[in-house]
Amino acid sequence: MRHAEGQPGLHTLARLHGIQTSYRDVAGRRVPASDTTLAALLRSLGVPVETTADRRSAVREERLRRCEQLIEPVLVAWDGSLSPFNLWLRADEAPQVHLSLTGEDGAPLQCEDTSVHIRDSGLVECEGRRYRSLLVHVDTVLPNGYHRLLCEAGARSAHAHVLSAPSHVYRPPGTPQRQWGVFLPLYALRTAADWGAGSYADLERLVEWTAHQGGSLVGTLPLLPCFHGGAGEVSPYLPVTRLLWNEFFADIESAPNLAECTEALQLLQSRQVAQAREQLRRLSFVDYAGVWELKRTMLAALARHAWSGGSRLKDGLDAFLRTHDVVRDYAAFRGAAERQARPWREWQSPASGGDLSPDYVDAEVRRFYEYAQWIAHLQMSSAAPRTTDSRTGLYLDLPLGVHPDGYDAWRYQHSFVPETSCGAPPDVLFTTGQDWGSPPPHPEAIRHRGYDYFRAVVDHHMSSAAALRIDHVMGLHHIFCIPAGRTSAEGTYLRYHADEMYAVLSIESHRHRVSIVGEDLGTVPQEVRRAMRRHRLNRMFVLHYELEGMTGEHRLRVPQNCLAALNTHDMPPFASMWRGLDICQQADLGILARDDIDDAVRKRQQLKQSLLSLLPRSQRREPADVLDVLRCTLRWLGAQRACFVLLNLEDLWLETRQPNVPGVGAAYPSWRHRAARSMEELQDSAEVHALLDVVRRARRDHNEDPGGES
Numbered sequence: 001m002r003h004a005e006g007q008p009g010l011h012t013l014a015r016l017h018g019i020q021t022s023y024r025d026v027a028g029r030r031v032p033a034s035d036t037t038l039a040a041l042l043r044s045l046g047v048p049v050e051t052t053a054d055r056r057s058a059v060r061e062e063r064l065r066r067c068e069q070l071i072e073p074v075l076v077a078w079d080g081s082l083s084p085f086n087l088w089l090r091a092d093e094a095p096q097v098h099l100s101l102t103g104e105d106g107a108p109l110q111c112e113d114t115s116v117h118i119r120d121s122g123l124v125e126c127e128g129r130r131y132r133s134l135l136v137h138v139d140t141v142l143p144n145g146y147h148r149l150l151c152e153a154g155a156r157s158a159h160a161h162v163l164s165a166p167s168h169v170y171r172p173p174g175t176p177q178r179q180w181g182v183f184l185p186l187y188a189l190r191t192a193a194d195w196g197a198g199s200y201a202d203l204e205r206l207v208e209w210t211a212h213q214g215g216s217l218v219g220t221l222p223l224l225p226c227f228h229g230g231a232g233e234v235s236p237y238l239p240v241t242r243l244l245w246n247e248f249f250a251d252i253e254s255a256p257n258l259a260e261c262t263e264a265l266q267l268l269q270s271r272q273v274a275q276a277r278e279q280l281r282r283l284s285f286v287d288y289a290g291v292w293e294l295k296r297t298m299l300a301a302l303a304r305h306a307w308s309g310g311s312r313l314k315d316g317l318d319a320f321l322r323t324h325d326v327v328r329d330y331a332a333f334r335g336a337a338e339r340q341a342r343p344w345r346e347w348q349s350p351a352s353g354g355d356l357s358p359d360y361v362d363a364e365v366r367r368f369y370e371y372a373q374w375i376a377h378l379q380m381s382s383a384a385p386r387t388t389d390s391r392t393g394l395y396l397d398l399p400l401g402v403h404p405d406g407y408d409a410w411r412y413q414h415s416f417v418p419e420t421s422c423g424a425p426p427d428v429l430f431t432t433g434q435d436w437g438s439p440p441p442h443p444e445a446i447r448h449r450g451y452d453y454f455r456a457v458v459d460h461h462m463s464s465a466a467a468l469r470i471d472h473v474m475g476l477h478h479i480f481c482i483p484a485g486r487t488s489a490e491g492t493y494l495r496y497h498a499d500e501m502y503a504v505l506s507i508e509s510h511r512h513r514v515s516i517v518g519e520d521l522g523t524v525p526q527e528v529r530r531a532m533r534r535h536r537l538n539r540m541f542v543l544h545y546e547l548e549g550m551t552g553e554h555r556l557r558v559p560q561n562c563l564a565a566l567n568t569h570d571m572p573p574f575a576s577m578w579r580g581l582d583i584c585q586q587a588d589l590g591i592l593a594r595d596d597i598d599d600a601v602r603k604r605q606q607l608k609q610s611l612l613s614l615l616p617r618s619q620r621r622e623p624a625d626v627l628d629v630l631r632c633t634l635r636w637l638g639a640q641r642a643c644f645v646l647l648n649l650e651d652l653w654l655e656t657r658q659p660n661v662p663g664v665g666a667a668y669p670s671w672r673h674r675a676a677r678s679m680e681e682l683q684d685s686a687e688v689h690a691l692l693d694v695v696r697r698a699r700r701d702h703n704e705d706p707g708g709e710s
Contacts, residue, residue, distance in 0.1 A: 009055035033492035040483030091130035161450035181217025196280025200379035201251035240406035303371035335366035393466025401438025433488025473518030638698025
């Protein structure tokens with residue numbers, strides 16, 4: 001049934017700009033987008049829609065723009081072969097075209113053997129104007145990378161960004177090994193000498209310990225800067241920037257100039273700092289503001305010393321900044337943000353547009369962040385060895401979004417859609433939908449910039465990762481967008497050129513030799529899974545999700561090209577799931593209606609029976625004890641053919657607290673729980689070692705016998 005269009009031309013205009021006029025909900029029902037939503041999203045994209053005349057004019061202008069642009073702004077060359085592409089000439093222009101290619105180093109690509117074939121496809125009419133369509137074939141093999149194609153036709157010229165990418169993302173050569181690793185949020189990592197949260201030095205210790213256990217990966221949540229001061233945003237999925245590492249995790253006692261900085265040493269040895277550290281360390285929750293205030297006091301003293309003429313490290317700091325322009329710019333932004341004490345949209349022009357004068361920036365704050373970023377960079381590099389002989393690496397998490405008041409939204413503001421936020425439509429769990437607060441990328445602006453921001457973000461993460469998780473991988477295809485002032489149920493999807501972003505991922509993954517995992521949980525269109533298979537991204541297999549879909553004689557199969565886990569950070573730990581504690585919690589938080597508790601308990605019993613049906617009776621006791629079931633489940637998961645198995649360390653001591661409960665805001669302390677066991681207790685725990693050994697043996701046995709259970 002076709003949805004009636006109340007405002008003439010609105011649906012046509014929406015489709016021209018990649019806005020879906022309807023979508024399928026979790027039950028497969030078609031949900032039409034309201035005219036109010038479509039109009040709001042079009043306005044955010046810079047399209048005038050106020051009157052019928054505006055809309056008709058905008059349709060005409062968009063159609064003409066596509067013909068007048070001569071060539072698409074981005075072309076993809078899979079495995080070096082540029083796909084045939086169209087050129088559009090005006091009817092009165094001579095069909096004489098000159099093409100020249102430039103490599104990403106700025107040098108012309110050798111084109112002596114290049115054969116260009118142009119076929120005239122005839123004349124077409126667009127909005128009363130006539131254009132000649134030319135189909136161009138370029139017979140050459142391009143090197144992998146980011147190139148530019150200049151097209152000259154008479155007096156007109158245009159260029160296209162050429163993404164020359166392997167058709168498949170990177171995978172380690174040779175026979176696929178069944179690897180395993182551990183997961184723990186870095187903020188939760190506890191040690192005998194921490195400052196109230198984990199640090200990069202603690203992460204390095206966890207990597208070394210995991211390597212000693214035979215694990216290949218250490219997974220954690222995003223490690224990106226956030227607004228941690230005061231009542232700042234603590235979610236790691238709403239960072240200030242996706243281009244740098246979080247100063248919050250800096251390890252003060254590993255700072256290279258601590259030993260020579262008298263002020264910092266005196267602070268470190270003071271009773272006041274010792275008491276503050278002890279109070280923060282004893283908390284069961286991370287006090288982000290308290291930890292940051294304490295660390296900032298120390299880092300500020302170290303920064304003043306590093307910038308002083310007497311420091312032997314100033315040359316190293318200067319050299320770091322010369323090769324990291326983004327750090328200088330980011331630090332200036334933080335200096336301006338703290339001086340102005342209001343969001344960047346409220347700054348005076350030209351600062352609000354990205355042009356900062358020195359008098360707009362607190363110079364001391366700028367120097368502080370330059371130093372803090374240097375420390376974060378040094379310590380992250382130490383925690384994430386990328387040498388060829390390193391056995392264990394980091395499994396990092398690339399979030400979908402950024403904080404709307406943050407650096408990325410300011411510096412790359414033309415690459416984001418204003419007055420709009422990403423989210424999710426209503427579903428069974430979140431009946432009113434979700435609003436994540438992050439501005440979505442502008443689908444055309446990012447193309448005209450050659451995906452410069454996306455490329456930089458991916459490059460930054462892969463420089464320290466052995467494997468990279470792409471949060472909400474569906475966002476490469478389309479993102480659910482909610483206009484400002486509207487509810488989550490009033491959004492619709494905005495489409496992107498997915499093949500171009502897959503090309504960027506492929507180029508960067510091969511350059512850095514990083515495996516990619518796409519987070520494809522929940523309701524995901526088949527086109528997304530097909531693209532993931534085509535480009536060989538690993539999927540996610542989360543046992544809790546998969547068990548919910550088990551019925552009757554259905555046999556649960558774990559795909560080979562996946563990362564498998566019992567749960568995620570948005571789900572209850574294994575012990576909570578098995579005991580049904582999460583059901584009580586959902587009822588207390590208002591996620592689950594009291595009348596639905598009995599049904600939820602019944603479904604949970606079915607899920608538990610489905611799990612038990614996977615586990616050989618000879619390996620478990622009756623009645624089923626949670627620790628025994630966990631042990632058998634880990635053995636079953638480790639024996640599967642998945643490329644990676646990731647263990648939540650907190651499951652190993654039967655933790656019941658959930659790291660994050662989405663959609664409830666301050667009603668639950670998400671992203672704050674500290675681990676119940678310290679790093680030292682992990683190292684000494686026979687129980688933890690026994691469970692790790694179950695997985696280690698299962699993975700090893702099936703590496704030695706690739707023909708085993710699949």
